[in-house]
Amino acid sequence: MPGAWVWGVTPPMRKAFTKRDNSNNLPKMSTEEAVPEEYLRVDIVLDVDYKDVVRQPTGEGRQGAHQEVNQALIKFKGLGYEDVVWMKPPREEDTERWTDFKAAYDDWVMGFFIRQPIQKDLRSHLVQMRKQDFEKSLVMKKQPESLTGGEMMGYQMDGLNWLYYQWYKQQNAILADEMGLGKTIQVIGFLAALKQVHGCWPFLVVVPNSTCPNWRREIKTWAPSLRVVTYFGAAEARKLTYKYELFPQRH
Structure with missing residues (x-):
């Protein structure tokens, strides 16, 4: 109207x-x-323009170069990809906004150093691993070290090890805990374990569109060392994700 x-x-x-x-x-x-605060909080850095164009950092020089950023292509927490914008980083005095920017920038830099494991070597490792006794050699006694966002409950560790065992046996599985018991956390712990113990990744998590942002948020909260890319939404959103996040080295 x-x-x-x-x-x-x-x-x-x-x-x-x-x-x-x-x-x-x-x-x-x-x-x-x-203006809601989440509309001002950096969620994802898609691209960066440095202050010194001639001597801009490359490779490992990008790490820790937060202060050298002139402006960045930013997706905000409360907005979609259709609202990405080039803007200057927040001021350091705005502590929480600056912290969000630094985390998003570090995640952007990480994308340049992600290399998939060599498939031949990984397959060989998995064949040898599956010859071991699961209970004696593989069962997780404590949560993965990369799972730093909180402490898993005992029953959640049981769920993690159950998923781990099904993967070890190469069997499909359905984790059917009741609502609110932390199935998402158990799955994240399982992914973190495979990455930490076996160097086995990447992973494809297929979920309803409406839950994609929540999955990304939970993974970044519980296992911040895992790089997460959400590929969903309208064509323009998927185009930006493909260009800047899935394969940033092509840009």
Whole structure:
């Protein structure tokens, strides 16, 4: 409906969440009230433009070069890929926003150093591994070291080892815990274990579109050393993901 119509039929609602300027009787909101904080928090860095174009860092020189960034192509936490924008990094005084930017920048740099394991060597390793006794040699007594976002409960470790065993036996499996018992965390722990113990990866996690952001958030919270790329949404979103995240070395 036209904005004028909405304005005319919603006076009770407007009174509930707007402030009025007595001088002109118009709604008055501060920037902080009008713009949600998550719209200002960096989620993903897709590309970077450095201050010194001639001597811009390359390779390992990109690591720790947060201060050298002139502007970055940024996706914000509360917005989709259609709202990515080039902008300057947050100021260091804005501690939480700066921390988010640093984490996203480090994740962007990590993309240049990700190399898939050599398939021949990995297959050979897995053949030898599956000749071992699972209970004696492979069962996880404690959660993977790369799982740093919290401590898994005992029953969650049981679930992790059960998934691990099904993978060891090369059998399909369904983890059917009740809602709220941490199936996502158990799966993340399982992925972290395969990466840590066997150098086995990458992984394809297929989930409903609506849960993709949550899966990425949970993986980055619990196992921040795992690089996560969400490939979903409209064509433009998938195009940006492919170009800047899945294969950044091609850009």
